[in-house]
Amino acid sequence: MLKNYIKNGLKVLGDYCAGLLIYFILLYTFIAITGEKFSFWLPLYSVLMFIIIALLIYSDMWNLAVKEKRPQYDLNPYPMKGLIIGLIGFFPIVVISLVAFLVSFSEPVLNNLKDALLHNILLGPLYFVISIFGKKVYGYIIGMLLVPLFSMFGYLMGFYGKTIRKRKEVTMEKKQELSPWNPYRKDTDDKKKKKKKKTNRV
Structure with missing residues (x-):
């Protein structure tokens, strides 16, 4: 049972x-683009990366x-x-964050x-929450809880068979009727009448 939790927990960690x-790969590009305003735009970059996670x-x-x-x-999920x-x-x-x-x-x-590695790398995707609370202890706690909360949300939705996206209903399109004044309709009507006459003769 514990093995199952650890195995699935590693998925979240992964x-x-x-x-x-x-986040790390694109960080240098982000620094090059923002330049001196890196600190100002970092929370926004953090939000975007957290959305991916x-x-x-x-x-x-x-x-x-x-x-x-x-x-x-036979796993008895809840x-x-x-x-x-x-x-x-x-x-x-x-x-690791606590030790740092x-x-x-x-x-x-x-x-x-150490602070740069902690905020800009390890907890980079959560930095937007940490910065909101002024890098206080409760800011770190709230930020770190986001990952388990999203894990819970995803599992809940799957457990109850719910999805964020609405399923598209497949509807059969009705053929548009031709206008009675359309010459093509007259031709098709004439052909149908001829077929009926032939069948009646037979």
């Missing part, structure tokens, strides 16, 4: 790391819930399982480097 990789987590958890509800797997999976999956990031938060160096340069 999704976050995948988003983090995209949220979509990845949502998709994986939705599919997981749908799969686990099938009777052949609606809030996604939250537990999200907490387990994001736990390594929390531990508690460790302090005597050299200011090292402390600045």
Whole structure:
């Protein structure tokens, strides 16, 4: 049972790391574009990257819930399982962040480097929340809870068979009737009449 939680938790961690990789790859381009206004635009960049992570987590958890509800797997899923999976999956990031938060160096340069790595890299996609709360402890807590919450949301939606997108209903288009004054309609009507006469003669 625990193995199942850890395995699925690693999916959440993998999704976050995948988003983090995209964040890191595009960061240099973003810095080059924004220049001196990098700090000003960083929260917006953070939001965009978090949306990517949220979509990845949502998709994986939705599919997981749908799969686990099938009777052949006999996993007995429950609606809030996604939250537990999200907490387990994001736990390594929390531990690393906590260690970085508690460790302090005597050299200011090292402390600045540590803060830059923590805010701009490891917690980069969550920086928009952290910055809103002025980099306070509760800001970090709220930011870190976003990942488990999206994991819970995705699993809930899959568990109850709900989707964000509305399914398109397939409707048969009716053939547009030709105007009685259309010459093509007259030709087709004449052909139909001729066919009827032939069948009547037979």
